[in-house]
Amino acid sequence: MTPAEQASSRPMIEFHDVTKTYDGGRPAVEDLSIEIDRGRITVFVGPSGCGKTTSLRMINRMVEPTSGQILLDGQDIGRQKAAELRRSMGYVMQSSGLLPHRTVLDNIATVPRLNGVGKAEARRRASELLDVVGLASDLGRRYPVQLSGGQQQRVGVARALAADPPVLLMDEPFSAVDPVVRAELQEELLRLQRDLAKTIVFVTHDIDEATILGDKVAVFAVGGRLAQFAAPEEILRAPVDDFVAGFVGRDRGFRHLSFQDGDGVAIHPVETIDSDRLADPTVPVHSPWTLLVDTEGRPHGWVPQASRAGFTRQADAVPGGSLYTRGDSLRRALDAALSSPSGLGVAVDDDGRVVGVVRAAEVFGLIEAARLGRGRAEHNTAV
Numbered sequence: 258m259t260p261a262e263q264a265s266s267r268p269m270i271e272f273h274d275v276t277k278t279y280d281g282g283r284p285a286v287e288d289l290s291i292e293i294d295r296g297r298i299t300v301f302v303g304p305s306g307c308g309k310t311t312s313l314r315m316i317n318r319m320v321e322p323t324s325g326q327i328l329l330d331g332q333d334i335g336r337q338k339a340a341e342l343r344r345s346m347g348y349v350m351q352s353s354g355l356l357p358h359r360t361v362l363d364n365i366a367t368v369p370r371l372n373g374v375g376k377a378e379a380r381r382r383a384s385e386l387l388d389v390v391g392l393a394s395d396l397g398r399r400y401p402v403q404l405s406g407g408q409q410q411r412v413g414v415a416r417a418l419a420a421d422p423p424v425l426l427m428d429e430p431f432s433a434v435d436p437v438v439r440a441e442l443q444e445e446l447l448r449l450q451r452d453l454a455k456t457i458v459f460v461t462h463d464i465d466e467a468t469i470l471g472d473k474v475a476v477f478a479v480g481g482r483l484a485q486f487a488a489p490e491e492i493l494r495a496p497v498d499d500f501v502a503g504f505v506g507r508d509r510g511f512r513h514l515s516f517q518d519g520d521g522v523a524i525h526p527v528e529t530i531d532s533d534r535l536a537d538p539t540v541p542v543h544s545p546w547t548l549l550v551d552t553e554g555r556p557h558g559w560v561p562q563a564s565r566a567g568f569t570r571q572a573d574a575v576p577g578g579s580l581y582t583r584g585d586s587l588r589r590a591l592d593a594a595l596s597s598p599s600g601l602g603v604a605v606d607d608d609g610r611v612v613g614v615v616r617a618a619e620v621f622g623l624i625e626a627a628r629l630g631r632g633r634a635e636h637n638t639a640v
C-alpha cells in the first residue's frame with residue numbers, strides 16, 4: 258500500500274479510551290474507543306443522557322475529554338488550536354442556530370468570512386449552496402424568522418457546508434421538524450452525501466433515523482457505554498444484548514426488511530382503466546379491483562368492480578396505498594401490498610408509471626427463502 262492509500266484507508270476520526278466526567282460526577286462517556294470511517298455517515302444513537310452529544314462535541318473540542326485521546330486524520334486534536342479545529346468542521350444543531358439579525362445568505366457566509374474569504378465571493382458561494390440544499394435563491398435575502406423550521410434546518414446544513422469541511426458534525430438536526438419534513442430532510446442528506454462524501458457524525462435518539470442514515474450505527478447505553486457498533490442491518494438482525502434489542506424495539510424484524518433487496522419480487526400485470534374512460538359507466542371492468550391511471554400511466558386509486566357504475570370521477574376512486582418502485586427493498590414491497598385496499602401493491606417505474614402489482618404472500622416467500630439461505634450459510638460457516 259502506498260502512503261497515500263494508507264492515509265485514505267485510515268479512519269477519519271479515532272477515539273482511544275476516551276472518558277468524560279463533568280464536575281466529578283459519574284462519567285458522561287466512559288472509556289470510549291471507536292473508529293469513524295472516512296466519507297461515511299456514522300450515527301450515535303441511544304436514550305437521553307447517554308453521552309451522545311458529549312461524544313460529538315469532543316470531536317471539535319467544544320468539550321474536552323477527562324482522559325483518553327481523539328485523533329483526526331491520525332493527528333491528536335488535543336494538540337490543535339480549538340478555534341481553528343472548530344472552524345474546520347461543519348456543525349449543525351437541533352435549533353438551526355442561525356443568527357437572527359443576518360440574512361440567510363450572510364448566515365451561510367459566516368465561516369468563509371471568518372476564514373478570510375471576501376464578501377462578494379462568500380455570498381456567491383452561499384447562493385450556490387442554497388441550491389445544493391434545495392432552497393430557492395430568493396430565500397437568501399430573508400431573515401431566519403421568515404423561514405419554516407425545515408427551511409431553517411436546510412440553511413443550517415448549507416452553513417455547515419460553506420467552508421467545504423471534510424467533517425460534518427450533526428446533533429439531532431432534524432428532530433424539531435414534523436415527520437414529513439423530517440423524512441424529506443433525511444432523503445436530502447443522503448442525496449447530498451452521494452455527491453459530497455463527507456465524514457458525517459450524526460447524533461439522534463431515533464433508531465429509525467439511525468438505520469435510515471447510518472453506514473454504521475453506534476448504540477450508546479446510559480453512562481456513555483458503547484453497547485454495539487455495527488452496520489444498521491446487523492444491529493437490527495443481531496442485537497448484542499437485551500439493552501440493544503430493547504432499544505431497537507419490537508418492529509426490528511420488520512425494519513430489517515429495509516435492507517433486503519426487493520429485486521426478486523414478481524411484478525404481475527394489473528387491469529387498469531384510464532381516467533378519461535371512467536366517466537362512461539358502461540365501460541366495464543373485469544377484475545375485483547381495477548387500477549385507475551391518468552394519461553401518463555400514473556396510478557390514482559382503485560375502482561372496485563362491485564360499485565363500478567357509481568365510480569365516474571377520479572375523485573370517486575378508493576385511495577391507494579404506498580407505491581413500490583422496482584428495485585426497492587422488501588419492506589417497501591410488503592408495505593405497498595399491505596397498505597393497498599385491493600391487497601395488491603402498485604409497482605411503478607422511476608417516472609411513477611404503473612408497471613404492475615406485487616403480492617404480500619410472494620414477499621413473505623422471499624423473506625422465508627432469504628432466512629433459510631442465511632441459516633444454511635451460517636451453518637456451513639459454523640461447520
Ligand SMILES: Nc1ncnc2c1ncn2[C@@H]1O[C@H](COP(=O)(O)OP(=O)(O)OP(=O)(O)O)[C@@H](O)[C@H]1O
Pocket residue numbers: 279280285303304305306307308309310311312462
Ligand atoms: N455541561 C455539562 N455539565 C454537567 N453535566 C453535563 C453537561 N453536559 C452534559 N452533562 C451530563 O452528561 C450526561 C450525558 O449528556 P449528553 O448531553 O452527552 O447526552 P445525550 O445522549 O446527548 O442526551 P440527549 O439525547 O438528552 O441530548 C448527562 O447525564 C448530562 O446531564
